[in-house]
Amino acid sequence: MPLLMPVILGSVRSERQGLKAARFIIRHLEGRGLEAPLVDPLELKLPLLDRMYKEFPKGEAPAVLERLAAIFRKADAFVVVSAEYNHSIPPGLSNTLDHFLEEYFWRPSAIVCYSGGRFGGVRAAMQLRAMLCELGMPSIPSLLSIPEIGRALSEDGHSDLPWLEKSAGRFIDELVWYAYALQRQRTEGTPY
Numbered sequence: 001m002p003l004l005m006p007v008i009l010g011s012v013r014s015e016r017q018g019l020k021a022a023r024f025i026i027r028h029l030e031g032r033g034l035e036a037p038l039v040d041p042l043e044l045k046l047p048l049l050d051r052m053y054k055e056f057p058k059g060e061a062p063a064v065l066e067r068l069a070a071i072f073r074k075a076d077a078f079v080v081v082s083a084e085y086n087h088s089i090p091p092g093l094s095n096t097l098d099h100f101l102e103e104y105f106w107r108p109s110a111i112v113c114y115s116g117g118r119f120g121g122v123r124a125a126m127q128l129r130a131m132l133c134e135l136g137m138p139s140i141p142s143l144l145s146i147p148e149i150g151r152a153l154s155e156d157g158h159s160d161l162p163w164l165e166k167s168a169g170r171f172i173d174e175l176v177w178y179a180y181a182l183q184r185q186r187t188e189g190t191p192y
Contacts, residue, residue, distance in 0.1 A: 003076040003179050005029055008039040010082040010093030016042075017149045021114045022081045023157025025144065028168045029079070032176070036079070037071060041092045044068070049098045065099060072103035077179040078137055081112045084124035089131070097135060105136035106186050108178035110171065112144045114152075120145035140178050144171040 007026050011018040022038055029036035044064050053065045061069070072078075080097075082089050109132045113121030122145050129139045144167060146152050153159050 007079045010090045012042045012092040020153040041096045078109040084121040087123040109137040110175040114146040114149040120147035
């Protein structure tokens, strides 16, 4: 059975560039035989966080949260695609992530960050790294940073930049290694 790695997109803005980055990484993940469903907050239309999924009585959470919880519980790893807003992460991403907790535990995450400029979203990635660890899905050491995303990727998530293709390959190699390592440990039990 292939590894399941939901790709959580962070932006809900019109003309968002993150969809290009999500398509790019999904293409690479699926090219390796991995399952990579897109989790798009714009399509999900999650409300601003009032109650986490776990705070609803069993069977009473909104259907969208039940569907996401089912996917997240089966996940082997998570890929988070984040823009950089004011040196931080987008509010739509934080809202999406904050609806869950235990569903993330003991699974690695990987950060794909991007920006229109040359920094490629790395300042947001540093804050996101701390948040992901607190949620129980620590990020792998590598980042996949995509600077000047408007020129780096086409609308359908393709790139003609050899360095970006090579970086994506190494990034996925590392994520797969962590996913298998933590999957094995989960089968042996977790601290709680």
